Amino acid sequence: MSSHDHGHAIGGDHVPHVLPYAAYFATWGALMFFTIITVGASYVNFGPANLLIAVVIATLKATIVAAIFMHLWFDHRMHSMILGSAGLFLAIFIAFTMFDTESRGHLESITGERPADMSNPFLGGSARQKAMNALYPVGSNSVKLSAPGIVPGVFDVPAAPSASAAPEASATVSPEASASASASASVAASGSTSASVSGSVSAAPSASAPPKH
């Protein structure tokens, strides 16, 4: 029963691989050190890197715990592979899901205000809708829809202001841009997709983009 065999990958498992106390306390010290670092770092604002720093330090700590406390360093490589596979599949899960959620238009980015009025999603919230309401007061019987181009963009009149390019806002970017990608939430993404695939579609389809068809 030897306790002097640490430091090389273990062979016979019925010989417990016993680490010296120092190794455990050193590990603990390292963990405490990184805890202090991560707490300290939280008082400094690194902007978008905040999350990255926190995750990196946490991963360092987790690696130390796994390697020493959980004995992975001295264990069958199989067990490291098993743990690694958990990380891999978790990464696949989070990465693919976020691939969607990050490239998908979300109501908030469109309406600019939350909570959205779920009972009437098209009322009030969207900048496009506001612009539309300004042009054509809702339900106003006085509006006579006789002028050409009253359904902007459909019937000729390319220069006519489109529904989304409201009078007040053709210059402002944020609400309008999102409003014109608008409503099609996800089209922005498809723009880039298709651009990369077929090269035929503009990257950011908007009301002013030339008609494709």
Added chain:
Amino acid sequence: MSASANDEKLSPDFHVAHHFDTADQQFDSARMGIWLFLVTEILFFGGLFCAFFIYRSWYFSSFVEAHHHLDKVMGAVNTCVLIFSSLTMALAVRSAQVNDKAKTVGFLIVTILCAFGFLVVKYFEYQHKIHDGLLPGVHFTAQGFSSPHPGTFFAVYFMMTGIHGLHVIIGIGLILWILLRAQRGDFSARYYAPVEGVGLYWHLVDLVWIYLFPLLYLVG
């Protein structure tokens, strides 16, 4: 490695289960089983981490605002408590490996105490949140938030820490079980797989918290 030296250290109750050929095989199987189980635990928590990252990205200002309502100090204290308990758990396994029954029992007791300490701190944290109306979804009643959907942060917070807390409670039960068996003298240098298995589980609970603490308390 003489067989007789090993046999002396075998605890009286220990026998290789009927379907295994050797103690090695049994020990290896148990550990592989535990590691596979830890994989499922990681993926189980993984769903919540996924939700955290997504909603943080969507409701960034809300997450930043909401995380200031968590008590950094309490979180840090709990982190230290849990890391310390991880140390004592590792030492308990070490003691079992070297046939030191008294120390095994002692370290396990410290580990359990730390676990209870963790839960006590958590209790006070929860109490504050509930008192302040910082609850998930429809139950969120706190006033004065400038960003929409702070309830989402607390949904993630309560689900994550709640499930983690549940794991701590289960861990206490498991350690208690190991403690009683250690007291009874079930373990030896040749047979300590249950101690190591529970130890691995406990380290995983610590490992999850190592991520939860900075994500929820520090960067929000």
Added chain:
Amino acid sequence: MAQGVAVPGTHEDHPSPKAKNYINAEAGVWSWLTTVDHKRIGLMYLVSTLIAFALGGFFAILVRLELLTPKKTFMSGHMYNQAFTLHGAIMVFLFIIPSVPGALGNFLLPIMVGAKDVAFPKLNLMSLYLYWIGALFTLSSLVLGGLETGWTFYVPYSSTTGGAVIAVTFGVFVMGFSSILTGLNFVVTIHKLRAPGMGWFRLPLFLWATYATSLVQILATPVLAITLLLLLFEKAFQIGIFDPKLGGDPVLFQHFFWFYSHPAVYIMILPGFGIASELIAVHAHRKVFGYRAIAFSSVAIALIGFLVWGHHMFVSGQSELASTIFSALTFLVAVPTGIKMFNWISTLWRSSIAWTTPMAYAAAFLFLFAIGGLTGLFCGMLGTDMHIHDTYFVVAHFHYVMMGGTVVAFVGGLHHWWPKMTGKMYSDKLGKLSALLLFVGFNATFFPQFILGSRGMPRRYYNYLDQFQPLHQFSTVGSWIIGLAFLVALYNLLDSLKNGADAPDNPWGGLSLEWQTATPPPTENFPVTPRVTHGPYDYSDDRNATGASDS
């Protein structure tokens, strides 16, 4: 007899079948409920999953009957929704997922690797109990106001509708643990408990498939668990993770759900692949063509299966970029699946095919799965999926895969191993009749659904446009033939228990280890741990050629 596989003392002077075996080793209900013998647990799984199958099938017949006419035939729309929900939930969670691993896997895996039991026998029993508990919660919906969410539990419908959502979600959550523990047990058993000489490339292909299945169970099921837990909390406490009113995202639920449920499709079909490999090799008495290709393709399918879940969400509001990537990856799964088909067919080449009942089922499997697999291309293609998504085309596609694939393979496998499990031979004639009826009835039921779907008939419809009625009626009549086929098979198998001849140890001349032990096997499978000297399919007398599979 035991060509190439030396199992000392099992077959030479094998006593009569009345000798002590796992069935008569102990008597009494209690001895079954507390057993840790994998074979008894497998048998209990078999009975339980078959009961679930009967129940799911009953709801299927109800659903088809209601669709005999548009509008109301005999039940209300509300009841119809419950019927198809229960049909789906029972078939998926109570039958297909646990059936092959739980019943055949449990029974065969330790024998096939030459072990006495699985690595964790008590855990194995716990899996069975968890399955029972979960099943009880799920079925409690029948009395707790029903469940009408569809088996997919999409939010916000499931989190706002009434009924027994919480009970069922909890039940499926518990059954998830059962599935995880079974998978974990199998992986460890295959890694650690193989008999001497049983190298990885001497594992029967059924075990490769089961191994791949178990990996998926371990890696994917926990995500289902957390999904259902979140849904449960959403429903009970409105925590707002998925509820759009509170800032949650319903589409995120679909990601969570399909991250499990797409790989779960492989939990369902991979064991079917494994069975098919066994049936074809044993009943054609031929060395499997492309053993390694089939083995690795199982693992490849399991792993690639994790990258494609978004193809269930092409029209869900998922971003176009994500859909495009998921579609591209989806096509990759078709490659290893194709490899399997090609190799199975090549295994038939220059073989010696005995037209037994299991072979009849295997032939049906090849035909039906070919259709099921190929029609998947329509669903994986972005442009065509837009048209057929959530229509009967998809319904037909997954029934061809799940039922034409897995269920047909399962029933074939049941006939294949029935003599080993029970010690009785059934009537081969009736068995083949049931296979024929199933084949005819299945195609009559589901082929019209391809046409219905491509013509625009959406799924989960209680009421439908009159013009679809003829095809629906055709399909309903087909479902009766399927029902008849299963009744014939059931009668045949049950009758064999009473009137069947005693089965020899190795009725089909198989070479894998389960055929080398007594029928039915003794409690610890082999009197002496077997020593494996050749691969499981070394049928050829040409020993020079067998070297390829040793290594």
Added chain:
Amino acid sequence: MMTAPKIDIDSFWLPKATSTLAGQVDSAWNIVLYTCIVFFLLLMVPTGYFLMKYRRKKEGEVTSAIDHSTTIEVVWTTIPLGVLVVLFFVGLTPWVSAKVAPAGALEINVTAKKWNWSFQYPDGTVSAGKLIVPKGKPVKLTLSSVDVIHSFYVPEFRIKQDAVPGLYTSLWFEATEIKDLTVLCTEYCGNADPCPKDESIPCGHSDMLATVSVLDETKFKEWLETGGEDKSTPPAERGKALFASWGCATCHSLDGSKATGPTMKGLFGRKEELADGSTVSVDENYLRESILVPTAKQVKGFPLVMPTFQGQLKPSQVDALIAFLKEQK
């Protein structure tokens, strides 16, 4: 169930193609269909042949020992892979065109709710249950839902898109024929229990139909100018139609029976007790307010589940509804 136009089937598999996109989808469909048939024959002809040819004639036949061929494995890995890559792009093409609407398309907002569709035009015109579009012009639909997930599907256009609460999704089409087509909901959305007695009221997922009416450009302009309403019919009759098409009848009965909301029988002039204890006499103002701001005065004993119709109904439509409700003695 609403009366829905028949789906025009003009081939064995597919409905008639009546949008510019449908042609593209059908080309992709045909390519994958023929590929599948070829592969199916490639698999099944040898299978059938082997199954017959290699039947066991006597016990103990020697079978082939050939157990692998790397060449052939590579062949049947790479050739299908190549075919699949091609199929991916075949499927991608129509999808990209389906997802990117031409600029300047007529934008219509589609609101889905259990179990009806409403369509809002840029000028504020709202049409319930009937989508009127011009032929030969691109129409872009932006979808959302107020309750659960629904899905907008027109088989003859080959388009489908989920309407998700809390999210805007979109799709577009350009109709190529003047005719009426059926819109189906393809995302399961439940059933009412029990169903209203009147069978014309949609009661569940499979009744959640709408009609797309493709008109020529002139007729479409005419329709839009009149706000989609025929002013010649009496208000009460228009109100009756609105009452049905907006799904009011799902919650409000006309025969006095209790449902999710108060019955409309004998409503006008009735004294209603409100949740806050006060009472109100039902007059025009109360009705208008209740339609536009249902939360303002909640009738005691009924859940507050009615959605607002503010911005969806025009004043003249509200008037028509009130006229209809006044007649429910």
